Amino acid sequence: MKGNYSFVLLLVVSCLAMSVNGHASDLPAGIQRCAIMDDQCVMNGVNYVLKNYAQSGIKELGLIPLDPLHITKFNIGRNPHSPVNIDLSFREVDLLGLSRVISKRVGGFTTDLSKPIEFVIEAPELSFKGPYSVDGKVLILPIVGKGRAEIVLKHCKIHSFITLRPIRKGDNQTYAEVTDIKMQVDPSHVSYKLEGLFHGQKDLSDNMHILINENWQDIFNELKPSIGEAMGLIVKSVLNKVFDKTPLEELFIV
Numbered sequence: 001m002k003g004n005y006s007f008v009l010l011l012v013v014s015c016l017a018m019s020v021n022g023h024a025s026d027l028p029a030g031i032q033r034c035a036i037m038d039d040q041c042v043m044n045g046v047n048y049v050l051k052n053y054a055q056s057g058i059k060e061l062g063l064i065p066l067d068p069l070h071i072t073k074f075n076i077g078r079n080p081h082s083p084v085n086i087d088l089s090f091r092e093v094d095l096l097g098l099s100r101v102i103s104k105r106v107g108g109f110t111t112d113l114s115k116p117i118e119f120v121i122e123a124p125e126l127s128f129k130g131p132y133s134v135d136g137k138v139l140i141l142p143i144v145g146k147g148r149a150e151i152v153l154k155h156c157k158i159h160s161f162i163t164l165r166p167i168r169k170g171d172n173q174t175y176a177e178v179t180d181i182k183m184q185v186d187p188s189h190v191s192y193k194l195e196g197l198f199h200g201q202k203d204l205s206d207n208m209h210i211l212i213n214e215n216w217q218d219i220f221n222e223l224k225p226s227i228g229e230a231m232g233l234i235v236k237s238v239l240n241k242v243f244d245k246t247p248l249e250e251l252f253i254v
Helices: 005-018 039-053 202-214 216-245
Strands: 069-076 084-096 102-107 117-138 141-169 173-186 189-194
Touching: 039 102, 069 216, 084 141, 084 216, 117 202, 141 202, 141 216, 173 216, 189 202, 189 216, 202 216
Parallel strands: none
Antiparallel strands: 069 084, 084 117, 102 117, 117 141, 141 173, 141 189
């Protein structure tokens, strides 16, 4: 139900992949500083960092290890107008699979930061493992549970748009701030395994697992807007920490 954490880091990676902090000799080999409108260079940089540094991170860029990625919390609130009307919370979960993500399209980087930046990425498989709690109704049936979850998303396509605004600091230094993020995640399949449903009542738990796994697409589609909104807030927070640290003049050749 939460298959979009991949873009959280993917968007961070895409920014970091372009960054050289003005000191290429201090960075791992292979990371290329890109002209601000060179979309192909940026996309190549994203893929290079994902392939080579998703598991280790890059200390020089402030990039934490991404595979696995530890997520402190993630919440989806009730929607009384939806057949999937639940309070769903995750705490201290791990996202696995980002090291196999591939950037398919990057576009819109210009000196005019008001224009949205587009990212399209694909992941063969993303999985979330860790504690969850849920309460509400799924397709008119009640659901309640607390325990460990394993949610697997196959062949995810993640499409994101980010809007920035410039912030001037110091002498001839321009920083960026994320003002808006829109995201969409489209997996080819989602499977759910939720321990602790219905306080351990096996019959009820088994029936609910059949329901949510047979109807995975309807359930995921109902949660998709809430997922995109929640993940956008997380990405915004993470990216703003990156952009607040390094001026654009050092991130790009402008």
